[in-house]
Amino acid sequence: MENKKWLDAEMHAIEKKLIDAGLNHKKLVSSLHETQQKSATNLIQYLALRNEDIRVLQDKLHQAGLSSLASSESHILKQIQSIREILGATLKEKDISQIDYYGAQNTLNKFATELFGFKKDPSIPHIMVTLDTSFENNAQLIRSLMEAGMNVARINCAHGNEKNWRSLIEAVHNASDKSGRACKIYMDIAGPKMRVDLPGKGKDKGKLKVTIGQEILLVESGEEIERNQEVISCFEHGVFTHLKDGERIIIDDGKIEGIVINKNGSNHLKITRISSKKPFIKKEKGLNLPDTQINLEALTKVDLKVIPFIAKNADLVGCSFLRTAKDVKLIKNKLKKYNNNPKLILKIETPEAVINLPSLLLEAMTEESFGVMIARGDLAVEIGFERLSEIQDEILWICEAAHAPVIWATQVLETYSKSGFATRSEITDAAHAAKAECVMLNKGDYIVDTIKLLINILNKSGGHRHKKRYSMRPLNIATHFLNHSNSIKKTSRIKTNES
DSSP states (O other): OHHHHHHHHHHHHHHHHHHHHHHHTHHHHHTSOGGGHHHHHHHHHHHHHTTSOOHHHHHHHHHTTSOOSTTOGGGHHHHHHHHHHHTTOOOOGGGOOSOOHHHHHHHHHHHHHHHHOOOSOTTSOEEEEEOOGGGGGOHHHHHHHHHHTOOEEEEETTSSOHHHHHHHHHHHHHHHHHHTOOOEEEEEEOOSOOBEEOOSTTTTTTEEEOOTTOEEEEOOTTOOOOTTOOEEEESSTTSGGGOOTTOEEEETTTTEEEEEEEETTEEEEEEEEEOSSSOEEETTOBEEOTTOOOOOOSSOHHHHHHHHHHHHHOSEEEETTOOSHHHHHHHHHHHTTSTTOOEEEEEEOSHHHHHTHHHHHHHHTTSSOEEEEEEHHHHHHHHOGGGHHHHHHHHHHHHHHTTOOEEEESSTTHHHHHHSOOOHHHHHHHHHGGGSSEEEEOOOTTHHHHHHHHHHHHHHHGGGTTOOOOOOOOOHHHHHHHHHHTOOOOOSSOOOOOO
């Protein structure tokens, strides 16, 4: 009996905290699209819960045969109130949540259908495939992709040109008409992706040989240098002016790493690790600065030129390298100048996007529907591969709370797609994709077979999606949002620990 009273007292304190969180953000929620307002309230209430450490409470709930609140992201207040009712509490009518489990699932499914279209099997996520420019002349391949299960075709606008993209779009539409299968067009805005330039030695061949311990001068684009001087630049002007001594520079998705050292007033890159068998820094390869604070515009000059084409032809638009809610607002407003109104997909691939995720979601909630892509390639490089598993789960939880459809992207069955042979680890990784509403595959010689393998894996794993019970320590993402909103007061009952 004492344990029952203690549990209800704790749950009552949490219930009050969540209700207060919703009331404190009522003005913000009312400014969002009407289809998103209940979802936004649930998101804010979930963040209020995840600002606390409730692991001891979870264990006691589980021991009492009650819900431990795991897998309740989509309807968190209703779950807490249901537990209180089982414990014998009488709820106030005005406080009862209108978002229950089935309502939340229906909302999420509705948003996913608006983004990706209808699908025959509700237990299998939608499948997105990246199209290579070579596909534009291969109508049979595109039709085979659709017949295998592709229902979203991705065009990466960091590569090719409008002529290539138009040909791919026409090929998809033709294949769709002939096969009778619907297929959405997803187009990525390239965004401020930092890439290597080699203005000195290695310029002609497009690569520079390096060794561990080597120190290479870092220069801004456009600086005058000697032709055979070993230097590295970045196509985005002004990036290297932000560098500080000891900060890391990661090149080509982690194949080469170094640190910044300042010598005689100039920054140099000291190579500390080479993971590739071929020790070359190549022109136009990705450049990541995980320790450096950089304020880059969300849209480059190239992006601004291609946005009219994207807005006219895309069903879905990927917003790359987002950092703050202002970036989402900028892209949203640029697209609105053109009347097609494609749906936004927020690509989460920077540490700033992770910590600011709630604000990004709330800005996107001014639209009727939108989605989120966990772009695990750049994200892993930026936050560290050892943290990827933890962070991608946190993103999934928060998106579930917001009823935001998620695209699970980057290196899904990549070895199989390229070689026809799958590794054990990527089979396991592919099974985790059942947590998302859509899975993205990259191009490869075995891409049609890869779709079939993925569907087979998802068929077997989809039924186990909710079997895991998670413990709820505080999330830094939740704390960051609530501290910045300056509106939540902690109750005296619940003790919190920093994560």
